[in-house]
Amino acid sequence: MTKRSFACHGCRKLKIKCDLARPRCEYCGARDKPCIYPSDDEPSPPPSESSSVKSVSHSPQPQLVVSSLNAPSRQTGLSLQEQELLNFLLYRIEVHYAPQRDTEPICAVFSYQFPALFMESPMTRKVSLAYGQMRLLGCYPDRLDRLLSHDGAIVERDVLSIVEGFSATLSYVQQSVDEVATLDWSHAATTSRVLELAVSNLYVFEFLTVHPHRLVPLVSFTGELDYMSFIKGVREFFATFAPVLMNTRMASFYRPPVLANTPIIHPWCASLLEDIRVGEPDAGVRDLLGRVVSMMSAIVATAQAMNSSIPLYQWVMIQSSGGFMKLVYAKHMLALRVLYTYACYAFEYRMYVSAYANIWYEYIEWFHQYNLDTFGSWVYPDDESKLNTVRIWQAQFPTTT
Structure with missing residues (x-):
């Protein structure tokens, strides 16, 4: 007789559907709660008794452990890893951008525009998640050292994927700019595409600014692509699509820099x-x-x-x-x-x-x-x-x- 799989005690108590992932289901993992499963031979209690189930640890039969880290959430479509990266990005926005969002255009863009675009735009989501992964490297010096070692044998696969994934996304951004330039700029769908390209370009800008793997040099005297040339391209993007972006929340981006009233000459x-x-x-x-x-x-x-x-x-x-x-x-x-x-x-x-x-x-x-x-x-x-x-x-x- 085939063994049955029952919901964990936490989901049974709340009467919600359990995804049965081991060692912790999605609900318990997202809330950092202990996830306790009954043994497969234990009979499932009737619904009327489920609210009185005690959180008692059992010894389940040995079985394959399935991680729910990368399983997409039913509510958001994001895996737990992606949700954690999103939380980290929102935390950074709150710390670095929120205090100046009413005076600095770039702060307003990330505080107000980014959360909506993250859910609506796959391109913005890919770029920002790669950026969040890279920023988190600063919290883990050992992983950062492996990234800088240039020795593929000891560089973790997920760290390498940051660079590879971002490079692929960058190519997609560049292709999309050429495509959007040929569309009807008065159409609402075009405005949405331009907005996602704008935010994605800004993330690419900062990604290249702080990345530790020397993706491009600051300046190149041999004609190769360099950081300043790429930034020139970002600037030209904002100049080209100014007629579209000036009718959105990003209009403030075109204001001159807000300088100190009495600047001190350093x-x-x-x-x-x-x-x-x-x-x-x-x-x-x-x-x-x-x-x-x-x-x-x-x-x-x-x-x-x-x-x-x-x-x-x-x-x-x-x-x-x-x-x-x-x-x-x-x-x-x-x-x-x-x-x-x-x-x-x-x-x-x-x-x-x-x-x-x-x-x-x-x-x-x-x-x-x-x-x-x-x-x-x-x-x-x-x-x-x-x-x-x-x-x-x-x-x-x-x-x-």
């Missing part, structure tokens, strides 16, 4: 401005670099006032195209120094998961070596001081979530 920026004034003979370049550094100084002051890295993302988005990056790619020394200083600020505000493996430190080390190879030593002592400060921050904050 010593690093003050020193840069003086070096530009004295050392740049071309008046046009001098004016351009002066404006770039002045904006960086104001944005850093705003970041200090908010105690948040969010304003720094605005600076790199704004500077991703135009004359400044042309100077960087031409290896104009003062332009390279400006980007170097920004990378140091990114460290101060912990725009990374691993302090020893990220695009900012990679560029900082490259600029250090560039000084040594080209000039024999640091050209500006101020830059050496910045590197020493960054290394102190590395020791203090090796990882961050």
Whole structure:
């Protein structure tokens, strides 16, 4: 006679359907409750007695353990793992974005737009879950070390899947942008597609910003795809679809950065401005670099006032195209120094998961070596001081979530 499987005591007591997963069913697992099953030979009590069942531990017959970690929920369609990642993302939004959601456009987008799009858009869900997995690596240094080892034999499969899954999603995002550009922009369905692409692009932006696996360099002088080129593409996306997004909650995204009322000139920026004034003979370049550094100084002051890295993302988005990056790619020394200083600020505000493996430190080390190879030593002592400060921050904050 075939053995029967009965619901766990918790589900029987509440008179709800049990998915019978072992060692814990979905209901008990989601609430971190003990999940106690009767033995398969124990008769099922009648419904009238189910409310009086005591939580007594039995010794069930040996059987195959089936995990419900990846089984989709009947209510949301998400597995327990995905629900935990969603909870983590919502927690991050509450901590990092909610306090400024009424003043900072990007905060409003994630606070108000993301929760709905997560359930409606498979693309947004894939991108954000991959981002959540990657951010959680900062909580587990041993797993982070395996990811950075470049040894496939000891890198966990789920950690590798973060990069693989995100790469596949990124390709889908790029294809979708081309497709949406040909649609009728006045149609409501097009607006929904543009919104999901916008939020997905922002997650890709931050994913590449903090990822520890050096997916792309900050800048490439060999014509390869780099971070600044990708950010330029994100900026062009928002420029292209401005007519659609300006009629949504994301209209606030197009406002200029909210800067501190009385910005304090940070010593690093003050020193840069003086070096530009004295050392740049071309008046046009001098004016351009002066404006770039002045904006960086104001944005850093705003970041200090908010105690948040969010304003720094605005600076790199704004500077991703135009004359400044042309100077960087031409290896104009003062332009390279400006980007170097920004990378140091990114460290101060912990725009990374691993302090020893990220695009900012990679560029900082490259600029250090560039000084040594080209000039024999640091050209500006101020830059050496910045590197020493960054290394102190590395020791203090090796990882961050």
